[in-house]
Amino acid sequence: MTTYQVDQEQLKSLKGKTILITGCASGIGRATAELAHRNGANLILADWSEAPLRDLAEKLNHNSNVIFQKTNVAHWDDLIRVYQLGWEKFGAIDAVISNAGVNSGEVHLQHEIDPMTNLLRAPPLDTLEINLIAHIYMTKCAAYYFGKQAGKKCQIVLTSSAAAFLDTPPLYLYSTAKAGVLGLMRSLRTDLPKSNITINTVAPWFTATPMVPKALTDLWENLPANTPAGIAIALLLPIIQPEINGKTFFVAGNEIVELEDSLAKSQPQWMGEELSRNVDEGQRRLLNADPFE
Numbered sequence: 001m002t003t004y005q006v007d008q009e010q011l012k013s014l015k016g017k018t019i020l021i022t023g024c025a026s027g028i029g030r031a032t033a034e035l036a037h038r039n040g041a042n043l044i045l046a047d048w049s050e051a052p053l054r055d056l057a058e059k060l061n062h063n064s065n066v067i068f069q070k071t072n073v074a075h076w077d078d079l080i081r082v083y084q085l086g087w088e089k090f091g092a093i094d095a096v097i098s099n100a101g102v103n104s105g106e107v108h109l110q111h112e113i114d115p116m117t118n119l120l121r122a123p124p125l126d127t128l129e130i131n132l133i134a135h136i137y138m139t140k141c142a143a144y145y146f147g148k149q150a151g152k153k154c155q156i157v158l159t160s161s162a163a164a165f166l167d168t169p170p171l172y173l174y175s176t177a178k179a180g181v182l183g184l185m186r187s188l189r190t191d192l193p194k195s196n197i198t199i200n201t202v203a204p205w206f207t208a209t210p211m212v213p214k215a216l217t218d219l220w221e222n223l224p225a226n227t228p229a230g231i232a233i234a235l236l237l238p239i240i241q242p243e244i245n246g247k248t249f250f251v252a253g254n255e256i257v258e259l260e261d262s263l264a265k266s267q268p269q270w271m272g273e274e275l276s277r278n279v280d281e282g283q284r285r286l287l288n289a290d291p292f293e
Helices: 008-014 027-038 050-059 076-090 126-147 172-188 214-220 228-240 260-265 267-271 273-289
Strands: 002-004 018-022 042-047 066-070 095-098 154-159 197-204 248-252 255-258
Touching (some): 008 228, 018 027, 018 126, 027 042, 027 228, 042 076, 066 076, 076 126, 095 126, 095 228, 126 154, 126 172, 197 228
Parallel strands (some): 018 095, 042 066, 197 248
Antiparallel strands (some): 248 255
């Protein structure tokens, strides 16, 4: 198990970097924007909640080194416009933090019948659209705009969740989406560095924000809980340490623990030694041969 510490001196390296952050009007995203701004970063802020987004931008000296745009991250046209807005303002985008997400009530195991057809209605998929599809869009846009800055090292950071690893009923589609974010990072972490791009995920455990129901906060009692400011440090970690790639930072009680290395090291234990060797060799062949091209 590897834990990571970040000190104030390291955060100073954010000065002059241009960072696009989604889901930044409140909670974790807002804390991340505030911390990056205090350390001299230029910010491109995107969120659907326009009033708190505008309030944040104004507090952070809007029109100087901060711009903002009301954005539905699940809509491609909205998202590409905010990237272009940032590009036109700053002439560069150094890093993106894809943090937007929702934790709405889920009805996956509740069944609604359409009175017109007397058949089961399809489940709403907005949770997947915001918590997974938007991250897919973000990585696509980031790779394109980073590619316009040949030779420059750039970073993508995706907010996943402890729900990618742990059973989290009744958040069925939320957990599905967050596991998908983890899979997206793992699928990209081999190829993106060829273009000087790193990609990492942050997986927060319980985090105390205004969105968390009081009943859940009471239930948690003395278990380790994150603060938005603690998660902000984890989200900025891959930007201030740009050599980091392909990692998952599980955050509990504001402690940052990297999981990917431990999972890889313990693979023979949970997969079996022979199967583990064969899987490693199969992966080596696939990655070296590019059989899907």
